[in-house]
Amino acid sequence: MSRTPSRRSLLRGLTVVGAAVIGFDPATRSWAAEGTQPDTGADAALATVPRLDGTLVMDEASLAAASEDYGHMVHHRPVAVLRPGSASDVVAMIRFCNDHDLPVAPRGQGHQTFGQAQVQDGLVIETATLAEIGPLCPQSSTVTVGAGAKWSDVARVTLAHGLTPPVLTDYIELSVGGTLSVGGIGGQAHRYGVQVDNVAELRVVTGAGELVRCSPARRSDLFHAVLAGLGQCAVIVEATLRLVRAPERVRHYLLTYHDLETFVEDQRLLVEEDRFAYVGGQISADAGGAFRVHTLEAVAYGPPVGPAPDDAALLRGLRHSGVEQADLPYFDFLDRLAPLVASLKEAGFWTYAHPWLNLILPGDRAAALSAPVLDALTPAELGPGVIQLYPMRRDRLTTPLFRAPDDPLPYLFDVLPATPPDDSAAVDRRLAANRAAYEAAAAAGGTQYPVGSIPFSREDWQTQFGEAWPRLAEAKWRYDPRQLLTPGQGIF
Structure with missing residues (x-):
């Protein structure tokens, strides 16, 4: 872009603590604000910044926030933060960054745990x-x-029309662009796949700064490189999502097990027979501190998308030792974590380190691979965290870059600890344990679900993507030729 506006009109809304930004100094790799440019005539050498509908900021609070994430372990500091007012702002600034060799990272709600959406300088x-x-x-x-x-806001809008996204993550305060970049797993995945399997069209800005509309029938190579593509080829600015009819109420079951194999086998039965719309599972510690309390979470959708739930039919043949059930409005079920999240924030746990382990295991090895991890874990290490284990159906997972084992029923396995942020030794132990668990899973054909904290090399990423790696690498060179996008993933 070539513009020659006056200095004061160079950039509408571009501020640094109230001072207008007048450009970028390629020599010092820094932004220049009015009143801060050198007195040596260097003003003429400044690269002017395009006019924006939104704002570009570089105040201390904004830069500090952008160098943090939910993990609170990695801290890469950017030189500026764009809050776009339009897709055109994203185009303009990515082109500007191409001209000046500045790396770029999109950030939604900042719920990554290992610096994936951060960028240094x-x-x-x-x-x-x-x-x-x-x-x-x-x-x-x-x-x-x-x-x-946010998915919570999308659900509120669609429910007014009797419709819902078919798959929602358990925590629904995440951004659409963020979860579509990684996959978006929920307990409905055995019916509908993951969130990326339910996208009709995208509008993206490529790493070269081109605004492109893509779909399975239009620029399909780009479409399939963006969904679960970890932000490597383009920044999502808009998505068209498929919807299904929504129930008005659901019946929510919590079934208790004390044997891991039985728990896993009953989950498998429910998914194979498609008895429930949602199948999940959590694991918690017993009174002795061993992780042997398994809770199978299952949800039946009622009218208008299903009949009134029949407890006897839905629970037939299951080997649980206890059951709790409740009838809920559908949105209350979707938002059921809200009270827990509020309490965690109030207690200060939201600011803890979160060295998460997120794996997708072959279904026939789910119990065998998860058991050693659970046996080695202590309640103190998990803290106010959560452990999840539940199945999906492989034939519903159709997005090429969403990597899952070649097994009919792969299992999501999450160990999501919260660790005091000043206990670096505990964080290091968890990261080492995560790496060991990943290596055992990968040797059995498992993959990482890439939202967590597993030390990964470039060779590991090639293993992760497997047969899809050449397609991703080709798309990276085509759509982000200067290799600027999302370097925090450490893929290229």
């Missing part, structure tokens, strides 16, 4: 300002939303 694009929801098309059962929209 580059630009962070906060997509939260791209949060428009609509239009919703009842005829095609789709809704178009901005990448920064």
Whole structure:
């Protein structure tokens, strides 16, 4: 872009603690604000920044926030943060970054745990300002939303029309663009696949700064390189999502088990017979501190998408030792973690380190691979964290870059500890344990679900993507030729 506006009009909304930004100094790799440029005539050498609809900021609070994430372990500091007012802002700034060799990372709600959306000495694009929801098309059962929209807000809008996204993560305050970049797993995945399997169309800005609309029928190579592509080829700015009819109420079951194999086998039975719309599972410690309390979470959708739940039929043949059940409005079920999250924040646990382990295990090895991890874990190491184990169906997982074992029923296995942020030794132990667990899983054909904290090399990423690696590498060179996008993933 070539513009020659006056100095004061160079950049609408571009501020640093109230001072107008007048450009970028390639020599010092820093932004220059009015009143801070050198007195040596270097003003002429400044690269002017494009006019924006949103804001570009570099105040201390914004830069510090962008060098943090939910993991609180990695801290890469950018030189500026873009809060776009439009997709055109993303285009303009990615082109600017190409001209000046500045790395770029998109950031949604900052819920990554290992620096994946951070960038050292580059630009962070906060997509939260791209949060428009609509239009919703009842005829095609789709809704178009901005990448920064939260799934909770999308669900509220679609439910007003009797529709819902088919798969929702258990924590629904995540951004659409963020989960579509990694996959988006929920307990409905055995029916509908993961969130990336339910996207009709994307609008993205490539690493070269091109605004592109893509779908399975239009620029399909880019479409399939972006979904679960970890931000390597383009920044999602908008997504058109498929919807399904929503129930008004659900019946929520919590079934207790004290044997891991039985727990896993009953989950497998429920998924194979498709008895429930949602199948999940958590593991917690018993009174002696051993992780031997297994809770199978199952949800039956009622009218208008299903009949009134029949307890006897739904629970037939299961070998649980206890059951709790409750009837809930559908959105209350989706938002059931809200009280827990509020209590964690109030107690200060939200600011703890979160060295998470997130794996997808072959179904026939799910118990064998998870048992040693559980046996080695202590309640003190987990802290106020969560352990999850539940199955998906491989034939519903259709997105090429969402990597899962070649098994009919792969299992998600999450160990999500919360560790005091000043206990670096405990964090290091968890990271080492995560790496060991990954190596055992990978040797059996398992994969990483890449939202957690597993030390990974470039060779590991090639193993992770397997047969899809050449496609991703080709798309990276085609759509991000200067290799600027999302370096925090450590893939290229």
